[in-house]
Amino acid sequence: MVHIRSKTWAALTAVLVWAAPVSSAQALEIFACEPEWAALAKVLAPQAKITAATHARQDPHHIEARPALIGAMRRADLAVCTGASLEVGWLPMLQQRAGNPKVRDGRDGMFYAASAVQLIDVHERVDRSMGDVHAEGNPHFHLDPRRLKQVAAALAERLARIDAAHAADYRSRYRDWALDWDRRLQNWEQKAHPLSGRAVVAQHSSFAYLWGWLGVEQIADLEPKPGVPPTVSHLQQVLKQVQGAKPMAVVQTLYQDPQAGRWLVERVPVPLLTLPSTVTAEAPASELPALFDTLIDALLQSARSNAPR
Ligand SMILES: [Zn+2]
Known part of the structure; x- marks a missing residue:
């Protein structure tokens, strides 16, 4: 033993x-x-x-x-x-x-x-x-x-x-x-300066920190409550909010169902932006610096083509 x-x-x-x-x-x-x-x-x-x-x-x-x-x-x-x-x-x-x-x-x-x-x-x-x-x-x-x-x-x-x-x-x-x-x-921060003070509609609080950093205001959320999928009655309210405010874009992440965003942009002349909320497998947003480049470039393009009233 x-x-x-x-x-x-x-x-x-x-x-x-x-x-x-x-x-x-x-x-x-x-x-x-x-x-x-x-x-x-x-x-x-x-x-x-x-x-x-x-x-x-x-x-x-x-x-x-x-x-x-x-x-x-x-x-x-x-x-x-x-x-x-x-x-x-x-x-x-x-x-x-x-x-x-x-x-x-x-x-x-x-x-x-x-x-x-x-x-x-x-x-x-x-x-x-x-x-x-x-x-x-x-x-x-x-x-x-x-x-x-x-x-x-x-x-x-x-x-x-x-x-x-x-x-x-x-x-x-x-x-x-x-x-x-x-x-x-x-x-x-220099490049994104024109975004400051501009309005967006987005789904969930996915981009809230980006908005805070860039001085962008999210005027409406496609979700009626956090984590609750958009409903037509809620979207009708959002539509009323948006009609006077002229946001530069309706923003959704790659993983959110685009239906609600599409419903809205069919009724208001605002582009629907589907943006990566994190690094993706594909270029250009495959690394962290490129992710921020991608987000800022897409938002700037929307801001330019949708000048505020
Ligand atoms: Zn969340």
């Missing part, structure tokens, strides 16, 4: 000794809940193996906990998610099914971007009559490039903590990225 035990122990030690250098050379596995965090993780940890749970044509509020995602979560050293209950419908189930202690809430391996920023539209009290409202505040903050930078700084520190051997690399990559980002931020 003792003999077998010591033999097993010897075998185990051998495995550990052999495994140690391999695991330190092994790429970090990162599970990103949304494509914007996958893109950011790729900038800070280019060697990492990154899985994005959702893509630009999927609604990040609602996805299925598919086996492939459970597998990726099981292997993850770090999960990077939005938080603020954006993923409340699927992430807890994924964490539970994956059974990976590293990515449990409260562990260093579970990074919630929302913890690095201040959210807008925080509700003190929420009840059912308000619809599917985000009680902790609007979680679609990645479309504010200033908040995105705050997330990048916090994510770099988290990477430095969980992979201490490469801490200096994560920090220096963040510094390089932040310098470049600041330059872009200045250019975007």
